[in-house]
Every structure is written in C-alpha cells, then in structure tokens.
Amino acid sequence: MGQEFDGGTPRDGGAFDLDAFTVGYVEACLWANTLNADVSDTVSDARYWMLDVDAIAAMQDACAEFQIENAEALAAAYATGYTADQAGCDFALTRNRHGAGFWDRGLGDAGKHLTDAAHAWGDFSLHCENDRITAL
Numbered sequence: 001m002g003q004e005f006d007g008g009t010p011r012d013g014g015a016f017d018l019d020a021f022t023v024g025y026v027e028a029c030l031w032a033n034t035l036n037a038d039v040s041d042t043v044s045d046a047r048y049w050m051l052d053v054d055a056i057a058a059m060q061d062a063c064a065e066f067q068i069e070n071a072e073a074l075a076a077a078y079a080t081g082y083t084a085d086q087a088g089c090d091f092a093l094t095r096n097r098h099g100a101g102f103w104d105r106g107l108g109d110a111g112k113h114l115t116d117a118a119h120a121w122g123d124f125s126l127h128c129e130n131d132r133i134t135a136l
Helices: 020-032 053-069 071-078 084-095 108-121
Strands: 126-129 132-135
Touching (some): 020 053, 020 084, 053 084, 071 084, 084 108
Antiparallel strands (some): 126 132
16 A cells, blocks of 8 residues: 655645646545545545545646647647646546536637547546545
8 A cells, every 4th residue: 555645735735746737636536536435425525635645646647648648739728818727627527527627618629629638538536445545
C-alpha cells in the first residue's frame, strides 16, 4: 500500500506541487468519482488527506499526458476565458460521462475535441475504505 497524502490541499500547496488543471481534476474526482468500500455509492466527505500517494501520482500522470496531447484545443479554450482548473474538473467529469464537462461549456470545436479525447481515456474512480482513498 502506498503512502498517505501528507497534509494540506492541492490548492494550498500541500505535499505536492500540482498545476491548476490537476487541482481541478483532483477536486472533481474527490466529490464525483470516489466510491465507498462496497463500490455502491460515492463518498460525500472524501478529503485530500485521505488520498494515497499512488492515487495522486496516477491523477498527476493522467492530467500531464492529457494536457500535452490536447495542448492546442486547451489553448483555444483558455483564449475564451475558460480556466485550467475548470478544464481539469471537466476532464474528470467528461471521462467518467457524468453528464457535464467540456461539451457543455460553449467551447465549440475545442470542446468537441476535448470531449472526444476525454472519452477515449475511459473511466477513472477512487476507492475509499477505512479513511484511505486509492485509485481503482
């Protein structure tokens, strides 16, 4: 089992140096993609300190790769005033098909491109058991 996330939140620096896109992604995963131990429902009180280091690493890697692969579409979206933390949140929501995300932001072709790219990543969920959150 990996180490526990060591304090703080991604927004205040915590133990990891996360870019704004990844902060938005982590926050969305905590409230929308964290499942109870029996995988029957989402956890309503997931907290940063509960995150396993390996879960953070998996999220950082996915966000970095997604941003590199989709740099042009993200740049077009950011030119409209859309922010990186919104994009990170939308990556989490869109890849898991939560019914909100890139496609409903009014981003035109960039939004369509980002939606298709996020769908290609498939689902990502976190698992919470005994106050420990790990990647599924």
